[in-house]
Amino acid sequence: MLRRWIAVSSLAMAACVFLASCATNPYTGRDQFTLLSEQDELQLGAQAYQEALAGEKKITDDVEYHGRVERVARRLAAVMDRGWDNIPPPRFEWEFHTVDEPGTVNAWCLPGGKICVYTGIFPACMDDNGLAVVMGHEIMHAVLHHGNERISQNMVAGIAGTVLAEALGGDDEKNKEMVAGLFGIAVGVGVLLPFSREHETEADEQGLYLAARAGYDPQAGIEVWKRMEAMGGGGTPEFLSTHPSHGTRIENMQKWMPRAQQHFRDAPKQQTAALPAPGHARIAAWPTEHGHAAASQAGYAEVEEGEGKEKRKRHVGVLEFRVDRSLYVEEAAVDGPGGYRQKVEGKTGVPGGDTRQIALEGKGGKPAPAGKYRVLLTGKIDGRPWEQEVVFDLR
Ligand SMILES: [Zn+2]
Secondary structure, three states: OOOOEEOHHHHHHHHHOOOOEEEEOOOOOOEEEEOOOHHHHHHHHHHHHHHHHHOOOOEEOOOOOHHHHHHHHHHHHHHHHHOOOOOOOOOOOOEEEEEOOOOOOOEEEEOOOEEEEEHHHHHHHOEHHHHHHHHHHHHHHHHOOHHHHHHHHHHHOOOHHHHHHHHOOOOOHHHHHHHHHHOOOOOOOOOOOOOOHHHHHHHHHHHHHHHHHOOOOOOHHHHHHHHHHHOOOOOOOHHHOOOOOHHHHHHHHHHHHHHHHHHHHHOOOOOOOEOOOOOOOOEOOOOOEOOOEEEEEEEEEEEEEOOHHHOEEEEEEEEEEEEOOOEEEEEEEEEEHHHEEEEEEEEEEEOOOOEEEEEEEOHHHOEOOOEEEEEEEEEEEOOEEEEEEEEEEEO
16 A cells, blocks of 8 residues: 655755855845745745644643733734835744743744744743743744755755755655754754854844834843753753853843844833743643645556665556645545545645645555545644545546
8 A cells, every 4th residue: 555645746846945045144244055945945934833833732822821922922023024124024924822831941933933932931031021032032043044044054964955855745754853953943852953053143133133123121131041041951942952151142132232222212112021830821622623625636647666676656546635724634534436445644734825645556556446535634733633524536
């Protein structure tokens, strides 16, 4: 049985990955070498977001917790969307999620403005000002294309090329973790390739300005790092990994503070209050979502399998479906003519507008029979359960 997704549409994308560009970043004035197009970056961000959220059990919509995160995030996003001075705004479709995990001192933002905050970071933030500085830092990693730059450096070093090509349509868990790791987030026990110290310093500086422009007191930044240090550096996540030493970081912040305070003086001030203690949020029992996938086409195709002498061609039935928003597919259960049954493990994030294909093989190496097929797709949307039946006519 052929049990995998074929990702034809993704191959074209992997090819355009190699169009390099070198450009001066308008925020920092630094020359950056990037191999992924902005389009690729946004697509990978959307995909990695769905994959990361699918593994989170404690996503909360509690207004005392998520409400706080969302309020600050929306204000920061609004400042970015207006554009800074003469810099055009990033083309982000912002999304915010909160996970109530006291033990996880972490927050991250993927390309496209896909944000996740863990309540374990609340005690270090203390209030909205601190939360704004932390989120400002994460947002600026995404705005400054740090993930793209790091992926590009790794591709030149020959590490990420095949990994990335696979991840753009492949089905290997390790590869997905690697891509998430390249963007600076760790999924499950995934590999985290930390941002460089230069990236961290840039995110610190620009993040401080972002918080201040949104009306949050940048002075809170210094206190956040002091509390972070007091909490100990035991965690592996983004925040406690390869950040500059706390001493250097605080010295830097003091250096940037006059400019940050100027932005703060010019901005309409925001209300701030203490954040709640982590671990007490209401974890929603999400209803199952339906919809969002539709049959795109069905037919027979030749696929090549194996490598070298093992290489052979197979004639298979192919069912292709399209999704209208980003989601995570766990499994496809296929029912067809004459009692035909097959289960396909998916475990893949699919960005909105993308298609995925299911290959069907019949008995004794023959192609699957022609006729009507029902496919029950199950997975998650933003960490919430999702399922849908899609009907195909294979001929
Ligand atoms: Zn960072």
